[in-house]
Amino acid sequence: MREVYITKEKFPDVVGKLMNQHRVFGPVFQGQYHEFAELKASDEIDLTYQNTRLSPKGLFHPHSERMFQFSLAKGDPEAGIVKEAPKDYSSRLILGMRPCDAMAFRLDDVNFDTTTIKDPWWTRRRATTAIVGLGCNQPCRSCFCTSVGTGPFDPSGLDALLTDVGDGFILQAITEKGQELLDGISDGGPVPAAATEKATQLRKSAEAQFVTQFDPKALAEKDMLELFNASFWDEVQFSCINCGTCTFLCPTCWCFDIQDEVCEDQGDRIRIWDSCMFPLFTVHGSGHNPRSQKLQRVRQRFMHKLKYYQDKYHDGVACVGCGRCVKYCPVNIDIREVARLMTATCVCPA
Amino acid sequence: MNNPYLPYPVRIESIVTETEDRNLRTIKLLFLNPEDEEKFKYIPGQFAELSVAGLGEIPIGIASSPTEKGFLKFTVNKVGKVSSHIHNMQPGDIMGVRGPLGNWYPWDLLEGKNIVIIGGGFAFTTLRSSIVYMLDPRNRSRFGEISVVYGARFPGLLLFKEELAAWEQRDDIKMHITVDSTDDPNWKYNVGFVPAVTKQKAPDSENSYAIICGPPIMIKFTLPVLTELGFPPExxxxxxxxxxxxxxxxxxxxxxxxxxxxxxxxxxxLEQLSRLPNEY
Incomplete structure (x- = not known):
């Protein structure tokens, strides 16, 4: 696949031209944090960011999304019939996503895009979006991507990869979609040998900053019910306040609720992110709640990510090591610690 | 591509109150578009999402049998927003159905076997579907002996009373209807809890399968009885x-x-459940 070199001077022009062809999204500084947003101007994008506070999952699975619409108007012959809502599926380009976040979409694909059932909104957005990643020269302290099978320059979830080599970017095509994108860029030049060398150095130094936190394979070998019944959950759940921040920020937490909203005689059926941290998530109409205890909910989150997902799909854990849940948990619950507890083999004296 | 979240529009044909406490009603639904009925091919044991625009959806077992053509039946217990609203709807009203969803009872495995159906309370709906399906002339010969243990707290809570009476008259199904208690002097069926009646009436476990649906307490006390009778978890x-x-x-x-x-x-x-967390 082809690669080009784009100087930082020319980069805004390149972004501007891309904006003429696609809806372009990128990390934008908003308030106190970076967030993925549709670019209104080519200089809005800030590729000096470390990572966004919210994961970019909302670009494919919006926080709240209208699924259908309906009328409840008296006399309307179509009243009460739920119908598709129009949506914009024009071509999109996401610029500067971290490789871990892009990898998360591949982990989510197994849920939304199966051989038998396809989520129509997720799959169409995936098909009409190209993702250009940005390699991580300087991982954050809460990151652990290399422990979960990805890495700071992992191209697996990307169509193209940007590497910031100081004065400019190397843009490498990864997929056909990425190649097409590169073919349309006229402001790039051949990659100087010094830039290639710098990129290799940056990658090596980034990768060297990680220590292996835990081994997902060791989790795969553990017995599910043994882990489920383990005594350490009591310790893990002790400080949790079930705020749901971890699930809200996590790029691989996809659970959602479906609710109807009505205004006067028009209504929408919408889906909204939900969280296994909340007691209402599982409560039956009868009042019976299979996960009424905090311990059960905390255990569900970790078991689903680290064990159930792995046992169901046999392709690693449902975690890309972005570290958001570690960084933003108000009571400092650390998924790396939990994974270590889950893989520990020591037998404590009775 | 069919949108799997989009309900088929249906019209309520009739609503029947099943129980004395009026908490259970059976709705009969007709598809507005005949081609949707073609797409809704179901097997006993499956469920569907009943949709009321403006209120939401509820997952409910399908009470009709695929051998009954032209309509769907659901027996709905009044518990929340959507189910209470459905109770108050009228014939002719429009709502939605999405499905069929989930797996069915394993009819391939059940072929040639004796089958004991054990049900309690309002969980009898997909069991009703299964009984109607098995008793259909095209299907009856595929199965061995069919026994049914069906319990309710008192006679007024039994579902599908006319059908129960009709099945009682047949010689190709053994009905064991029971109630926890009754002061009705004309009550001609069993009195006693489902586990006890199962113990007395269940067929030999040899070459037999048990299908059990009901409140957790009933399941909890019936499973040991089945084990005692020699039914293996699978x-x-x-x-x-x-x-x-x-x-x-x-x-x-x-x-x-x-x-x-x-x-x-x-x-x-039960064998599959034994390998899953006990969180249901």
Whole structure:
């Protein structure tokens, strides 16, 4: 696949031209944090960011999304019939996503895009979006991507990869979609040998900053019910306040609720992110709640990510090591610690 | 591409109050578009999402049998927003149905076997579907002896009373209807809890499968009886209830270990359940 070199001077022009062809999204500084947003101007994008506070999952699975619409108007012959809502599926380009976040979409694909059932909104957005990643020269302290099978320059979830080599970017095509994108860029030049060398150095130094936190394979070998019944959950759940921040920020937490909203005689059926941290998530109409205890909910989150997902799909854990849940948990619950507890083999004296 | 979240529009043909406490009503639904009925090909044991625009959806077992053409039947217990609204709807009203969803009872495995159906309370709906399906002249010869133990707290809570009476008259199905208690001097069936009646009346476990659906307390006390009668866990089949939204294994709500109850269940054998977390 082809690669080009784009100087930082020319980069805004390149972004501007891309904006003429696609809806372009990128990390934008908003308030106190970076967030993925549709670019209104080519200089809005800030590729000096470390990572966004919210994961970019909302670009494919919006926080709240209208699924259908309906009328409840008296006399309307179509009243009460739920119908598709129009949506914009024009071509999109996401610029500067971290490789871990892009990898998360591949982990989510197994849920939304199966051989038998396809989520129509997720799959169409995936098909009409190209993702250009940005390699991580300087991982954050809460990151652990290399422990979960990805890495700071992992191209697996990307169509193209940007590497910031100081004065400019190397843009490498990864997929056909990425190649097409590169073919349309006229402001790039051949990659100087010094830039290639710098990129290799940056990658090596980034990768060297990680220590292996835990081994997902060791989790795969553990017995599910043994882990489920383990005594350490009591310790893990002790400080949790079930705020749901971890699930809200996590790029691989996809659970959602479906609710109807009505205004006067028009209504929408919408889906909204939900969280296994909340007691209402599982409560039956009868009042019976299979996960009424905090311990059960905390255990569900970790078991689903680290064990159930792995046992169901046999392709690693449902975690890309972005570290958001570690960084933003108000009571400092650390998924790396939990994974270590889950893989520990020591037998404590009775 | 068919949108798996989009309900088929249906019209309510009739609403029948099933029980004395008026908490259970059976709605009969007709598809507005005949081609939707073609697409809705179901097998006993499956469920569907009943949709009321403006209120939402509820997952309910299908009470009709695919051998009954032209309509769908659901027996709805009045518990929440959507089910209470459905209770107050009128024939002619428009609502939606999405499905069929989930797995069915394993009819291929059940072929040539004796089958004992054990039901309690309002969980009898997919069991009604199964009985009608098996008794259909085209199907009856595929199965061995069919026995049914069906219990309710008192006679007024039994569902599908006319059909129960008709099945009582047949010689190709053994009915064991029971109530916990009754002061009706004309009550001609059993009095006693489902586990006790099962112990007396269940067929020999040899070459037999048990399908059991009911309140957790009934299941809890009936399972040891079945084990005692010699039914191995892989020949005891149950159906789980769970809070659900999408019904197609995407929204994550009904996750139980490696399974989604909506898509990988709701029908599980006791053997399968023994390998899953006990969180239902």
């Amino acid at each position: 020949r005891i089949i149950s159906s789980l209830e769970m809070r659900m939204k999408c019904g197609i294994g995407i929204c994550g709500r009904c996750n139980l270990g490696t399974e989604y109850v909506c898509k990988d269940g709701p029908v599980f054998t």
